[in-house]
Amino acid sequence: MAEDRSGFLKASWVNVASNVIKIGVEGSLGVFSGSLALMADAAHSVADLLASAVVLVWGRIVYDDPDATHPHGHERFEPLSALFVGGVLILLGVKLLYDSGNALLTGPEAEYSAVLVAGLLFALVDRYACYWYTCLINREVHSPGLRALAADSKNDIYTTLAAFVGVGGMALGYPILDPIAGGMVSLLVVYQGVDISRENLRYLSDSAPPDEERERIETAIRSHPEVRGVHDFVAYYSGHVIEVEFHAEIDGSHSLAEAHDIETELRERVREIEPVSDVHVHLDPSGLGEWKDAADRSSASTTAR
Numbered sequence: 203m204a205e206d207r208s209g210f211l212k213a214s215w216v217n218v219a220s221n222v223i224k225i226g227v228e229g230s231l232g233v234f235s236g237s238l239a240l241m242a243d244a245a246h247s248v249a250d251l252l253a254s255a256v257v258l259v260w261g262r263i264v265y266d267d268p269d270a271t272h273p274h275g276h277e278r279f280e281p282l283s284a285l286f287v288g289g290v291l292i293l294l295g296v297k298l299l300y301d302s303g304n305a306l307l308t309g310p311e312a313e314y315s316a317v318l319v320a321g322l323l324f325a326l327v328d329r330y331a332c333y334w335y336t337c338l339i340n341r342e343v344h345s346p347g348l349r350a351l352a353a354d355s356k357n358d359i360y361t362t363l364a365a366f367v368g369v370g371g372m373a374l375g376y377p378i379l380d381p382i383a384g385g386m387v388s389l390l391v392v393y394q395g396v397d398i399s400r401e402n403l404r405y406l407s408d409s410a411p412p413d414e415e416r417e418r419i420e421t422a423i424r425s426h427p428e429v430r431g432v433h434d435f436v437a438y439y440s441g442h443v444i445e446v447e448f449h450a451e452i453d454g455s456h457s458l459a460e461a462h463d464i465e466t467e468l469r470e471r472v473r474e475i476e477p478v479s480d481v482h483v484h485l486d487p488s489g490l491g492e493w494k495d496a497a498d499r500s501s502a503s504t505t506a507r
Contacts, residue, residue: 213339217254220332253287257347281405284350291395299388305381329358430488443479454487
């Protein structure tokens, strides 16, 4: 946990620093030249800076131990911060799209300069390095907040390439390409914001994990040699991790100590599956049939063996 927290903080600070540098370079060049594509890309980075700062402040709380106010831990803070990232990107993308449309109607006023190309090349290197480092750290950390920032850095590469289209248009005598490129950037920003928001709403609303995850967990339970059947199985997201609840049917002749050992083995077996966190196990003597949906479950319990 300490190593994950350290890696998370390093990657978050790298995102903050790289966005500050990119804003300074592109923002200055955009104001100097009047390029909407560069100013749109720099404004996108302002939202990225805000997003990375939110992830840094809120996301690290997930590594705090459970306490009196949050007895189940702080896992929901990280998808909450990622959801904020998505919302900011949607609002910013809509604003940039409006500005690009307005420039198409009134006529672009940008002026080409070779310095713009150098600035955009720097932005490409800056964002790719940030993307690579964030992905490298997140291979071990598995953070939705860092995953959102990595996706944002990757999209920054595409938006910067779109800005190249605008600058290239100015160089060739087609300044109309600048607001068109700005519009392309804006649409990508909106799409990214919607995608990030949808993913993290799922984490925050206690939704069920994908069917393949559920099947993997249930298979691990049923494969225990003492389990005669499984019923009342529930798996749901709590933040970006999965909580699992289930009743396992075992032979009723086991002693209390033996049943305790079986329960511990089942809990540890399920917790070994990523990204499972908490596991709640209830043991029942097989054959009672007192659980909900007993008629349907009894046939499943028989075939499971």
